[in-house]
Amino acid sequence: MNVSDLSSKELSDRLTSGSLFFRTGPFTFSLRTDLPEIIDAFGLLYGDFPVLEPGYADFHACLERLRGVKIWISPHGTFLNGGVPQFYPFPLRTALPYLEWGLNRCVFRNAHNYLMIHAAVVERGGRALILVGTSGSGKSTLCAALVLSGWRLLSDEIALIAPDGSLAGLARPIGLKAESIRTIEEFSPDACLGPRSRGTSKGLVAHMAPPRESVLRVHQRAKPSWIFFVSYQADARVAWTPVSKAKSLMRMADCAFNYTLLGRQGFETLADMVESTRTFDLVYGNLAEAVDLLQGPDLDAQLGTQPNQRERHNARNGPSRRLAQAGEDGGAASERVDLAGEPGSRHASPIPAEPAGN
Amino acid sequence: MSLARVTHLLSRLSLQVTNLGLLDHIPEQVLPHLQAARVLAEAHDRELRWEVNRLERALRGIETPIVLLKGAAYALAGFPTAEGRLYGDLDFLVPKEKLRLVEEALKEHGWVVREESEFREQYTRRWLHELPALVHNQRHTQLDVHHNILPHTDHLRVDAGKLLESALPLRDNPRFSVLAPTDMVLHGAAHMFRSGDFVSGLRNLVDLDDLLQQFGREESFWSDLLGRATALGLRLPCYWGLRYAERFLETPIPHDTKKAIRGWKPFWPPRFAMDWLVERALLPRHIDRTDRTRDLAMLLLSRYPLSLFRRTIVPKLEWLIMRSELK
DSSP: OBGGGSOHHHHHHHHHHTOEEEEETTEEEEEEEOOGGGHHHHHHHTTTSBEEOSSOOSEEEEEEEOOSHHHHHSOEEEEEETTEEOSSOEEGGGHHHHHHHHHHHHHHTTOTTSEEEEEEEEEETTEEEEEEOOTTSSHHHHHHHHHHTTOEEEESSEEEEOTTSOEEOOOOOEEEEHHHHHHHHHHOTTOOBOOOEEEETTEEEEEEOOOHHHHHTTTOOBEEEEEEEEEEOTTOOOEEEEOOHHHHHHHHHHHBSSHHHHHHHHHHHHHHHHHTSEEEEEEESOHHHHHHHHHSSOHHHHHOOOHHHHHHHHHHHOTTOOEEOTTTTTTOOOEEOOOTTOTTHHHHOOOOSSOTTO | OHHHHHTTOHHHHHHHHHHTTOGGGSOTTTHHHHHHHHHHHHHHHHHHHHHHHHHHHHTTTOOOOEEEOHHHHHHHTTOGGGTTOOOOSEEEEOOGGGHHHHHHHHHHTTEEEOOSSHHHHHHHHHHSSBOSOEEETTTOOEEEEESOSSOTTSSSOOOHHHHHHTOEEOSSOTTEEEOOHHHHHHHHHHHHHTSOOOTTHHHHHHHHHHHHHHHTTSTHHHHHHHHHHHHHTOHHHHHHHHHHHHHHHOOOOOHHHHHHHGGGOOOHHHHHHHHHHHHHHHSOSOSSSOOHHHHHHHHHHHHTTSOHIIIIIHHHHHHHHHHHHHO
């Protein structure tokens, strides 16, 4: 049985009595709330999630209205895990994003049997693409667009790396901020967006429901294959640069939730992953262009040559040469080399807007 | 499992289950959590030892005894209660006259005072038993530098000199000492039942139970404990500590000791109130909602022994007067 199979009365009864147990990837949550305003939104965003009989839960989440004199003036809420507040009280109108952030927090503060990295993960043909980026880097926007273009969503916020190197999924809603909300609505009419919350610590926020397919296949692990360090720059053409393994490892460690906590095992897991993937910086200004690049039938060919060929370019063209044009390497599409020290050159990069195969 | 996590005891539970060979009996869904909790405990232990190492380096040039307190002491002395224990900050005791030197040295080595207001900082310095928390600017770990075990706002006065005098140097790192067994127990009890720290109340009581079981094997310990409680003026917290350790954790306490402390028993109204509060503060009653009774009990326990007047009104008045004089 799924959340959407419950009538709105049943859903509301379960949520208010604390008997709603649902599963997201490896974790079972129980959720209780006394905020009727989030019940519909929950039904919309979590419609395809399996409902379990009340019993065991990994985390007991609760979204509650705070009581007290101060609250009459401006109603506040709190998010609890196991009865313990996870955030400072927040204005009730931002309850929905806090539910999402709270559920994330339950995972990344406790699931240390995984190496956890702040990153989005999508999968195609068993191979996972990891998008790493800070707040405002366009990581979630790109993740949402890929998911709307047929990639399977594993996670938008937390990459769960098992000790065997495979990636576990959560398939939870994707958080979008301010302009990304409009960008995604324009990108695809299929996007199912929840209500917008104004005035959160991240400004205007809305969440996109994960596609049904992603939720149903959430238990299928994926093998990490590509890592992109994403940054959005208005008006930039899409461009990618290989990043060295060492640098990638350090950057991933910086974005990890529990890298230092795992000690040696964390290092080994991360090193193995970086070793077995191709790692790039990715700059984009136009969402469709970035999706076209990643969407092609053979992404590896699209991304270009093997490392030794890249070195040849460097030798031949000098470090300032920005581009290896498609076709130069016997069919390899395109490849950018190091741009360090050339501010502004990204914009001028004559990467083909329509890579081969599209 | 959620209760164990909330009371900061999941890591300990995990290690105990493993050591007792009971992992085969644990439901499959729970195993990853026990594993994660073990990883967490290992990390805490590693980080604590590194922090002690950094502390040693920072205070190298200063001639002062450094007495590790609470978790740090249990871990570095290799006590069984340290197994699977999680640590918040690193607490240690130095003589009051060395405070200034120690603070300067720590600040030179990257620790900074983080208090939200000037009043808070002055309040801590003037009225509490420790410096304002020192946080390391890169590792973000916290040091609590104590010069006593009870705040100045408490009407019970402990002679910190006596604690320092009988502290015992660590065998494998004589730069650091730990409190004598009796003092360690009394500090644990005072921390719970005078300062009223019940956020990890059950964990603190478990510590107390472990210490009593460990030291209690020595027959002289119990009479020493009673003598020391009297000498330090800590009879009341000692009474509460033994009472609740026995009541909730069935700590074995010799008959003679129980008989001896019967005379320390407070009059019944505060006793009944304390029983009610401690029982509610130790364990949350719900895991899927705010336990308001527990919140209230914790609030009252954190205020209970110290009068509102001494604790808040006097310091605030003094601060206002001092500030107006400065202007």
